[in-house]
Amino acid sequence: MSRYSRQQEHQVEWQPRTTLGKMVSEGKISTMDEIFENGMRIQEPEIVKHLLPEIKSQVVHVGIVQKQTDAGEMTRFNALVAVGNEAGWFGIGKGKASQMRISIDKATMAAHLNVIPVKLGCGSWECRCNQLHSIPFRVRGKGGSVGVEIIPGPRGLSLVAGENIKSLLKLAGLKDAWTKSFGSTNTMSSTTKAIFAALRKTYVTG
Template sequence: MATGGRKKSNRTKKEETTWQERVIQIRRVSKVVKGGKKLSFRAIVVVGNERGQVGVGVGKASDVIGAVKKGVADGKKHLIDIPMTKSNSIPHPINGMGGGAKVMMRPAAPGTGVIAGGAVRTVLELAGIRNILAKQLGSNNPLNNARAAVNALSTLRTFSQVAEDRGVPIERLYAQ
């Protein structure tokens, strides 16, 4: 009976190791209270499995390690699934918004790589997308740019989903 429990815990450890996490930003923030200033840390973390799942999380704590742990937990709560093509790209061009940030994404040919900057690049790499063109517009804020990228990726649809929504066979989408 005890060995069964151990096997179960080993399985969960293996599942957890497939998740990768990258810290985008660590910022020291302060709150003014009655006795003075209370310092804490804010960590923005991207969590992904490089197989079409990614999430952005924010954690705040009095120490950096605690903030990163909370950020990872928050990122795992906000995971999204991304439809990808065989060439590890996205099915169609898409725009996303998050706060004051806008992100524009376009599918790219195999061998192009991830052409993106900052937080958007981190989100795309951890999602497992290998060929894409992306541009950040409007804001340089890493949190808003990461959220805009996740917003764009969450609105992606495959050809089969579009055909099902329209109630037509998938062959009719290609016929023009």
């Protein structure tokens, strides 16, 4: 699994194309919370990059799909990318292309458009410190045949999970938690979707 922090390369200046993008660019909306509290839809990844400049991306999986056509064998890459600011925002996205780098770029853009808020807190009966180091209550999500349960943990526990799941929870901002997984967690596509579904419930349910 590879990790990518924010690209340091020179980027073309953002020219907003949507009403929301223009409001963000003009400073009329200054936080991601405002967007979600008002039920606005994000259609430009630059909005997320502008409001969450510290957001990072992580390549979760890249697969190769080969298809036989009349012109010969065609190879395409399927990428799955997760993004997060390690402080309560998390997203996942998929991308397909004939080149690996382009598939990753597409997946990264999709992940920015799918960013969700994750409610952090201290739901552990052993702790009750009211600090934002875990989640406020137990949540469970499903992706394909994989289920993932995230349980609040006390401060100092760290993340009790496999390396793949641990890195995704850290990206979302969790520092302490227990996890339980069901099904074939080696299937990272399904596992990542299960984690996303579980983390979404911290905000929707809470």
